[in-house]
Amino acid sequence: MSPPDAKPNETGYIHHLHADQFDDLVPQALANVELRGALAKATNTIRNRRAIALEEIDDLQELRSRAKSIKTEALAHLDDHLETFERQATANGIHVHWAADAESASAIVLDIAIKNKTRLAVKAKSMVSEEIGLNDALIDAGIVPVETDLGEWIVQLAEEPPSHILAPAIHKRRREIRDLLARVLGRPMPDDAAGLTEVARHELRARFAQAELGISGANFLVAETGSFLLIENEGNIRLTTSLPRVHVAVAGIEKIVPRLKDLGPLVRIITRSATGQAISCYQTLVTKPKTSPEDDGPEEIHLVLLDNGRSKLLEDDLTAETLRCIRCSACLNVCPVYRQIGGHAYGSVYPGPIGAIFTPQIAGMHAASQLPGASSLCGACREVCPVDIDIPGVLLHLRHRAAEGDQSTGNHPEADPRTTEKTQSMRRGFRFWRWAMGSSRRFQVFGAVGRLLATVIRQVPSLTKYAGPLAGWTDGRTVPRSPGRSFRSGKMARRLRPEGQGRA
Amino acid sequence: MIKDDRATILSAIKASLAQAASGRTMSRLHGPPPSIAAPPLTNQPSIPAVDRHGPASTHAAAGFQAALDRVQGVCHRVTSDAGAADALQAVIADLGVRRVVRSDDSLVIEILERVIGGFELLPPNVDRARLLECGLGVSRATIGVVEYGTIVLTSGDMAGVSGSPTERQRLVSLLPATHVAILASSDLVETWDAALASLRSASGDLPPTATFATGPSRTADIELELVLGVHGPKNQHVILLEHR
Ligand code: SF4
Numbered sequence: 147m148s149p150p151d152a153k154p155n156e157t158g159y160i161h162h163l164h165a166d167q168f169d170d171l172v173p174q175a176l177a178n179v180e181l182r183g184a185l186a187k188a189t190n191t192i193r194n195r196r197a198i199a200l201e202e203i204d205d206l207q208e209l210r211s212r213a214k215s216i217k218t219e220a221l222a223h224l225d226d227h228l229e230t231f232e233r234q235a236t237a238n239g240i241h242v243h244w245a246a247d248a249e250s251a252s253a254i255v256l257d258i259a260i261k262n263k264t265r266l267a268v269k270a271k272s273m274v275s276e277e278i279g280l281n282d283a284l285i286d287a288g289i290v291p292v293e294t295d296l297g298e299w300i301v302q303l304a305e306e307p308p309s310h311i312l313a314p315a316i317h318k319r320r321r322e323i324r325d326l327l328a329r330v331l332g333r334p335m336p337d338d339a340a341g342l343t344e345v346a347r348h349e350l351r352a353r354f355a356q357a358e359l360g361i362s363g364a365n366f367l368v369a370e371t372g373s374f375l376l377i378e379n380e381g382n383i384r385l386t387t388s389l390p391r392v393h394v395a396v397a398g399i400e401k402i403v404p405r406l407k408d409l410g411p412l413v414r415i416i417t418r419s420a421t422g423q424a425i426s427c428y429q430t431l432v433t434k435p436k437t438s439p440e441d442d443g444p445e446e447i448h449l450v451l452l453d454n455g456r457s458k459l460l461e462d463d464l465t466a467e468t469l470r471c472i473r474c475s476a477c478l479n480v481c482p483v484y485r486q487i488g489g490h491a492y493g494s495v496y497p498g499p500i501g502a503i504f505t506p507q508i509a510g511m512h513a514a515s516q517l518p519g520a521s522s523l524c525g526a527c528r529e530v531c532p533v534d535i536d537i538p539g540v541l542l543h544l545r546h547r548a549a550e551g552d553q554s555t556g557n558h559p560e561a562d563p564r565t566t567e568k569t570q571s572m573r574r575g576f577r578f579w580r581w582a583m584g585s586s587r588r589f590q591v592f593g594a595v596g597r598l599l600a601t602v603i604r605q606v607p608s609l610t611k612y613a614g615p616l617a618g619w620t621d622g623r624t625v626p627r628s629p630g631r632s633f634r635s636g637k638m639a640r641r642l643r644p645e646g647q648g649r650a
Numbered sequence: 651m652i653k654d655d656r657a658t659i660l661s662a663i664k665a666s667l668a669q670a671a672s673g674r675t676m677s678r679l680h681g682p683p684p685s686i687a688a689p690p691l692t693n694q695p696s697i698p699a700v701d702r703h704g705p706a707s708t709h710a711a712a713g714f715q716a717a718l719d720r721v722q723g724v725c726h727r728v729t730s731d732a733g734a735a736d737a738l739q740a741v742i743a744d745l746g747v748r749r750v751v752r753s754d755d756s757l758v759i760e761i762l763e764r765v766i767g768g769f770e771l772l773p774p775n776v777d778r779a780r781l782l783e784c785g786l787g788v789s790r791a792t793i794g795v796v797e798y799g800t801i802v803l804t805s806g807d808m809a810g811v812s813g814s815p816t817e818r819q820r821l822v823s824l825l826p827a828t829h830v831a832i833l834a835s836s837d838l839v840e841t842w843d844a845a846l847a848s849l850r851s852a853s854g855d856l857p858p859t860a861t862f863a864t865g866p867s868r869t870a871d872i873e874l875e876l877v878l879g880v881h882g883p884k885n886q887h888v889i890l891l892e893h894r
Contacts, residue, residue: 184873191874225663246655246662296880297871313871320873339872343880350881355778371856381824381867381882387859388820399659406850410843424720425798425842425864428882431849434858436805440775442820443805443859453659460666462673 158455158508159248161279162307163494168516171491178488181317185488188316189479195422196476196530202424212411214533217470220369220402221460227369227402228451234372238434241448248278251452255361255394256283258448262392264289264358268350270376270383271295271314272363273473274396274452276307276495277508280361291361292353294382296346303330309489309497312420312475317488350382360386360444364397365472366412367449370405373433374449377416377426384428393444395432398452400469412472415532419474455508464543468503470533475500477527477537483520492517499527503540511548518544593632600627710796710838711892718799721865722878723886725799734889735764738830741887742769742786745828751781753789753819758832761889762788774818784826789819791831791888792860793845794838800864801831801888802845804857820859828885834894 175181200206220227232242245251251274259267267284269275269291284291293302297315301308304326308314315323323342328335331349336342362383364374374395376383387393403409409431417426436443459465478484478498489497494505494514502521506514518541521527527537582592604627715725726737738761742750751772752758762771772784791801805820823829839845842862849860867882878884 188874222667225660225667228660228663244654244656244659246658250655294881295871296869300871313874315871316874318872320875323872339875340877342872343869343877347880351782355782371854373856379867380869380880382880384820384824384861385881388824399663406846407843409846410841413842421870425800425862427721427864427867429862431846431856431860431862432858433856433860437858441805441818441858442774451659453655453662457659457662457666460663461669463670466670 158453160277160494160496160505160509160513161248161282162276163505163509163513166513166516167493168491168514168520171493172487172520175487175491181488182486184317184319185485188310188313189485192313192421193479196419196479197422199418199422199424202418209411209415210532210534213415213472214470216403216408216412217472217533220404220408221400221466221469223404224399224402224457224460227404228399230369231367231372231402232451234370235449236372238372239447240372240434241446243448243450245278245450245452245454247454248452251278251396251450251454252280252283254448254450255280255396256287256289258392258394259284259289259359260287262358262446264392266353266357267291267359267361268354268357268386268390269293269298270360270362270378270386271298272361272396273495274363274398275361277454278396278452280396292350292357294350294353294386295378296343296380296382299346299350300326303327307490307495310475310478317490354385354389357390358392360388360390360393362386362393362395364395364401364449365416366409367397367402368404368406368409369402371433373406373431374401375409375413376430376432377413377428378430379421379423379427381428384430387430387432388443391444392446392448393432393435394448394450396450396452398454399456400471416472416474419476419530419532459507464536464540465507467535468500468507468540470535471500471504472533473500474532476530476532480526480530482522482524482526487520492520499537499541500535503537503544506544506548511544515548518542518548590632597632708892710840711835711890713796714794714799714838714888714890716799717797718865718886718888721799722868723799723865723888725888725890727890727892729891729893731761731891731893732764734761734832734891737889738762738788739765741828741830745785745885747785747828749780749784750786750788751776751784751822751826752787753822755790755819755832757834757894758788758790761832774822778821781821781825786828786830787819787822787824787826787883788830788832789823791833792837793848794833794835794888794890795842795845795862795864796838796840798842798864799888800842800845800862801833802849803831803861803863804849805859820861823861823863824882827879827883828887829883830887830889833888833890835890835892836894 235242243254245254267289281291293299295314297313298308300315300318300323310316320339324335324337327342327345335345362376365377366375368374374397376387403412413425413429417423432447435445435447456469459468477500481499484498492498492501494501496504499521502517506517521541523538523541525538528535531537582588711727715727718725728734728737747769749770749772751774752762753774772780789803792804793802794800795802803819803823805818839848845862849856863886866878866884866886867880868876868878869880870876
């Protein structure tokens with residue numbers, strides 16, 4: 147949370163952020179066998195579909211580099227493009243608003259809702275609206291926000307946050323969903339996915355027909371024409387932007403692309419990276435409110451441009467890469483950490499590798515210093531990223547910042563005490579390691595001690611609780627099985643040893 | 651009072667970009683060239699208006715049909731208006747639809763006039779409650795995309811876009827469980843990008859809304875099982891008029 151007097155571009159604010167509880171959330175997630183089963187199945191399926199879809203693109207590398215250079219170019223002149231976008235969109239009859247932080251974005255949307263006497267607002271899935279805590283702001287004002295994306299609706303009914311950028315209910319099994327709907331709607335529910343989907347269609351139709359306001363995000367903003375593009379499969383975005391009299395879209399400033407023709411390569415690569423489809427069902431390009439009274443569609447369209455700490459990321463070429471993200475979620479599906487712990491453990495709207503770099507940079511290191519550690523640095527995320535974001539590079543940069551104390555929030559005072567302690571205990575560990583490895587004698591002695599300890603600890607697991615100063619290291623790790631004797635004393639090592647050297 | 655943060659944001663961006671640039675100057679002395687340096691933008695309109703009214707080949711029609719088939723849509727290729735009416739009649743009869751809503755496109759109206767009937771036909775300006783009761787909607791597709799089997803649905807006052815109708819189709823193509831699009835083969839283009847380009851009029855204007863729709867709506871939100879027809883149509887038919 148930003149201190150009250152923070153300059154708007156210092157750090158932003160992410161609603162419902164509890165990334166500081168990462169250490170507690172992870173063991174919970176790992177203990178949830180059901181969750182891990184669902185995640186493994188789901189992420190595997192999406193990953194394979196993506197791999198197949200991308201195989202069909204002959205010029206994949208060429209497409210990736212075009213997508214990357216479009217976003218890079220957009221960011222390099224972001225101020226100009228935003229001004230052009232504003233000019234064009236305004237000429238088209240769209241109301242453009244600027245919000246430096248989450249609070250003012252919420253206030254802008256709320257103001258529009260109240261002016262239009264909104265009682266019910268339908269919402270199409272939007273990460274940004276979660277980021278700014280729009281639902282809570284609406285509810286506080288007596289307005290009912292209804293999520294309309296199927297997965298998003300399910301997690302809203304379950305009063306949970308989404309756990310995946312594109313498949314928000316990925317952590318839920320069908321049985322759970324059936325029981326949830328039966329409880330909320332007070333009647334028995336069908337057992338199959340098709341039946342449950344039909345129920346949702348029916349329930350939500352009524353909401354679409356009543357709502358005074360439709361709220362969406364936007365995938366891309368086109369500076370050249372003042373239009374914006376919405377990408378989806380279900381049709382709820384089409385309904386959200388067609389039925390209510392007023393439509394508000396909220397988008398991060400980094401969503402801009404310079405030209406209309408930039409949409410082609412991005413549309414082509416985003417869905418293939420995301421779900422493995424060749425193309426999503428619907429892309430809707432919104433340019434103007436309706437032009438004649440008897441036409442369908444909203445009379446009024448608003449677009450809110452949100453900064454919330456993003457402009458700060460442009461200060462450095464490495465951190466700026468974060469803003470290239472097109473939220474395809476490919477990096478989540480390949481991340482060995484995400485695949486084990488799921489989205490909720492990240493304690494942020496933005497989970498997975500992209501969340502691990504986006505959240506701390508937006509909300510400040512003090513609020514999410516553990517997240518950059520939530521990675522094995524295996525590089526799988528960068529390999530799949532359609533815009534080639536150096537996620538491991540940014541992670542390392544942020545880990546360094548976490549260890550040094552966060553420069554962006556003053557020097558050390560706000561650093562999470564747990565992090566500091568962990569860092570110090572790691573430093574102690576490495577100092578000891580260096581000393582123990584320093585001579586062949588010490589290496590042998592501590593090797594033997596280590597094998598003995600490993601054997602004892604594996605037999606009495608409760609001993610791991612007493613790791614004392616080493617807890618910072620041992621908390622997140624299990625004790626390896628002891629090999630019984632050292633490698634150096636084995637046959638293989640003897641054979642490898644050059645002639646003339648004595649036994650170890 | 652709502653404050654507007656325009657100036658704050660723009661100056662924050664400018665300051666950050668300047669700082670990045672100076673960082674780059676420093677590191678240029680030592681390191682590799684910057685990754686973010688990008689060529690300046692040229693200010694010309696990027697996409698010239700495209701004339702898509704060339705003769706369409708059977709090759710394109712077959713390609714469109716195959717692509718739509720891959721995404722669980724159905725393409726009916728016909729060679730006369732009477733054939734189009736027959737195809738439409740068959741879809742309506744197969745599904746047992748009793749109430750049909752149409753857009754106000756002239757070609758759509760012409761074809762519907764040839765359909766024998768057996769159902770109630772409503773114009774696009776009926777009130778919403780009645781529209782919600784319709785099982786099938788018929789409208790015109792402004793463009794068809796061969797590579798994906800995509801249809802492009804445009805709305806509003808299309809004056810200025812050559813050959814495109816002024817059409818009220820947004821709800822007609824969206825609310826009923828089945829959508830039938832009427833597509834002339836002269837409106838087929840090869841790629842998504844070409845379709846986007848051809849939406850622009852000579853003066854560069856775009857229609858108020860353009861939806862690129864590929865097959866029936868779908869979700870995989872429950873255990874990643876594919877279900878067709880969540881909020882948008884469950885059945886997507888395209889009647890492709892190869893003679894037009
Ligand atoms: S970081 Fe890359 S892979 Fe991950 S969501 Fe963003 S664009 Fe997709």
